[in-house]
Amino acid sequence: MNISVISGSAAQQDTPLLVLGAFDGEPIPAPAADLLEQGDFSGKPKQLLLLYPRGAVSARRLLLVGLGKRAQLTGERLREAAAVVAQRAAELKVERVTFELPASDALPAAVAAQALAEGALMGSYRFQQYKSGLTADDTYQVAELQILAADEAAAQEGARVGAAVARGVALARDLGNTPGNDLPPAKLVEAARAVAERFGMQATIFGPEELRAQGFGGVIGVGQGSANPPHVAIVEYGTKAEGVPTVCLVGKGITFDTGGISIKPAEGMEAMKMDMGGAAAVIGTLHVLGELQLPIHVVGLIGSAENMPSSTAYKPGDILKTLSGKTIEVINTDAEGRIVLADVLYYAQRYQPDAIIDLATLTGAIMVALGAHAIGMMTNDDGLAQRLARAGDEAGERAWQLPLWDPYKEMVKSDIADVKNSTGRYGGAITAAAFLSNFVGECSWAHLDIAGTAWTDARPKSYTPKGATGVGVRLLTQALRTWTER
Numbered sequence: 001m002n003i004s005v006i007s008g009s010a011a012q013q014d015t016p017l018l019v020l021g022a023f024d025g026e027p028i029p030a031p032a033a034d035l036l037e038q039g040d041f042s043g044k045p046k047q048l049l050l051l052y053p054r055g056a057v058s059a060r061r062l063l064l065v066g067l068g069k070r071a072q073l074t075g076e077r078l079r080e081a082a083a084v085v086a087q088r089a090a091e092l093k094v095e096r097v098t099f100e101l102p103a104s105d106a107l108p109a110a111v112a113a114q115a116l117a118e119g120a121l122m123g124s125y126r127f128q129q130y131k132s133g134l135t136a137d138d139t140y141q142v143a144e145l146q147i148l149a150a151d152e153a154a155a156q157e158g159a160r161v162g163a164a165v166a167r168g169v170a171l172a173r174d175l176g177n178t179p180g181n182d183l184p185p186a187k188l189v190e191a192a193r194a195v196a197e198r199f200g201m202q203a204t205i206f207g208p209e210e211l212r213a214q215g216f217g218g219v220i221g222v223g224q225g226s227a228n229p230p231h232v233a234i235v236e237y238g239t240k241a242e243g244v245p246t247v248c249l250v251g252k253g254i255t256f257d258t259g260g261i262s263i264k265p266a267e268g269m270e271a272m273k274m275d276m277g278g279a280a281a282v283i284g285t286l287h288v289l290g291e292l293q294l295p296i297h298v299v300g301l302i303g304s305a306e307n308m309p310s311s312t313a314y315k316p317g318d319i320l321k322t323l324s325g326k327t328i329e330v331i332n333t334d335a336e337g338r339i340v341l342a343d344v345l346y347y348a349q350r351y352q353p354d355a356i357i358d359l360a361t362l363t364g365a366i367m368v369a370l371g372a373h374a375i376g377m378m379t380n381d382d383g384l385a386q387r388l389a390r391a392g393d394e395a396g397e398r399a400w401q402l403p404l405w406d407p408y409k410e411m412v413k414s415d416i417a418d419v420k421n422s423t424g425r426y427g428g429a430i431t432a433a434a435f436l437s438n439f440v441g442e443c444s445w446a447h448l449d450i451a452g453t454a455w456t457d458a459r460p461k462s463y464t465p466k467g468a469t470g471v472g473v474r475l476l477t478q479a480l481r482t483w484t485e486r
Helices: 073-092 110-124 152-177 187-197 209-212 217-223 269-274 277-292 337-351 363-369 382-395 405-412 428-439 473-483
Strands: 002-006 017-020 048-051 062-066 097-101 144-148 204-205 229-235 246-257 297-309 319-321 326-327 357-360 375-379 399-401 445-449
Touching: 002 110, 002 152, 017 073, 048 073, 073 097, 073 110, 097 110, 110 144, 110 152, 152 187, 152 277, 152 357, 152 473, 187 229, 187 246, 187 277, 187 297, 204 209, 209 229, 209 428, 209 473, 217 297, 217 319, 217 337, 229 269, 229 277, 229 337, 246 269, 246 277, 246 337, 269 337, 277 297, 277 357, 277 473, 297 337, 337 357, 337 428, 357 382, 357 405, 363 375, 363 428, 375 382, 375 428, 382 445, 405 428, 428 445
Parallel strands: 002 144, 017 062, 017 097, 097 144, 246 297, 246 357, 357 445, 375 399
Antiparallel strands: 048 062, 204 229, 229 297, 319 326, 375 445
C-alpha cells in the first residue's frame, strides 16, 4: 500500500472511498451528515458505516469510522480505526482510500498521520507464503492510502515514519511466522545480513567454528543437539562518535524450541517457531533505522540456535562455561534462551554502549503475570525503564516494570557453578532477568520479556492478526527516535 498526503476539501475528493472520522457525542461530520438520520451512527470506537452518496459528493463511497470521545483520542485509537478501515476497503475491492485526518488539539498532525499509516499497513498484513490455490480475492490489497490533512508537511513526515515502522513490523512478523524448517539459525542471521546489505550497515556473522574459537559456550551448548548449528549476527548501524548515543539491541533467536531434553508438552509446541521473536524485533527495528536514518549509533546482536533433544544435546546437570568466563549449571534445558543471551549480552559490552536492551520470548511466567497486554520489563536503571515505558505508551506497546531486587539475584546462585539457569516456578520471569543481570556488567540495561505479546491466537487489536505480532519494533523505534530529545 502506497501512502501519500494531500490537502483540500473532503467533499471535493474524487475517490473510490472517502473515510471520515466521527466522534462519540458530536454531530456527524459533513458531508456525511446530510445522508444520515439521527441515531444512525454513534461514533463508538471502530464502528463503521458505509454510505453511497449518489453524487452528493465527489467520492463514490463514504465510510464513517467511530473514534470515541474526542478528548480520549490517542494514536493507538487511530491505529485501530485505520486498521478496520483498511480491512473494509479490501473487502470492497477499492484501489484507493482517502482518509481525512481528524482534528485534535491533543494529537499533533504528525503523530496522527503516523498512527494512520501504521494502522492501515499493519491491519492489511497477511502471511500467505505457504498457501496454494489463492485467488485474486484472497490476495487483494488496497493500492493507495491518501491522508487528507490541513498541515500537509507535518502529516507527510508522520506518514513517512509510520510507513517505515509498519514495514519493520511486517518483516518481524514474516520471520516469526516462518516455520522452523525454513528458518534455521543460519537463515535467521542471513535475514539480519540482508537488512544490513540493503541499507549499507556493517554485518558480522559468527558460525559454529568462530563461536567455539571465541568461547561462546552458552550459544554452543544450547545449539549442540541440533543438526542446524548455532550462529550469532552483529549488525552495526551508524558509528560511535562523541555526542552520538550508542545503544545495543540484543535479540533471542531460538528458531525452534522443543525444550531439549527437558522436552515440552506436544500441545502447542508448533508455536515454538516464534521463539526467535526477540531477534525478529531487532531485525525489524534495524530495517526501520535504515529507512529513517536516525542520528544514533545502534548495534543489533542476535544469538540464534535450535533447541533439540538428541544424543549430542546438552543435559540437565551439565555445566557450561560462557564467553564471560562465568559458569552456568543447567537445571532445565527448556530455560535455554537466557543461556544464549548470557553470551551475547556479555559480547555487547565491548561497544561501551549507553544502554543495552534485550528482547526475548523468555518465560511462561510473564504470561501468567501480565497476560497478552503488556511486555514485562526488568532493569538495573530506572531512568532507562522510564524511557522505555514512555516509548511503549506512545507506540502502543506497553511495558510494565517488575522489581529486580537482590533476593532474586540470590536465587539464581548455584552451589556448584556461578549461576543456575532455573529456580522453579515462583517469580520465574524475574529470576530469569536476575540470571541475565550477571552478564551485563555495569552497563545500563533493560530486559524485555515479550513471551506474552509476541504471538497471539486471537485478535487482541484490529491491526494484529493471528500469529506473530512483530512486537518490540514500534517500542524500540520510538525509544530510539526520542533518545536525544529527552
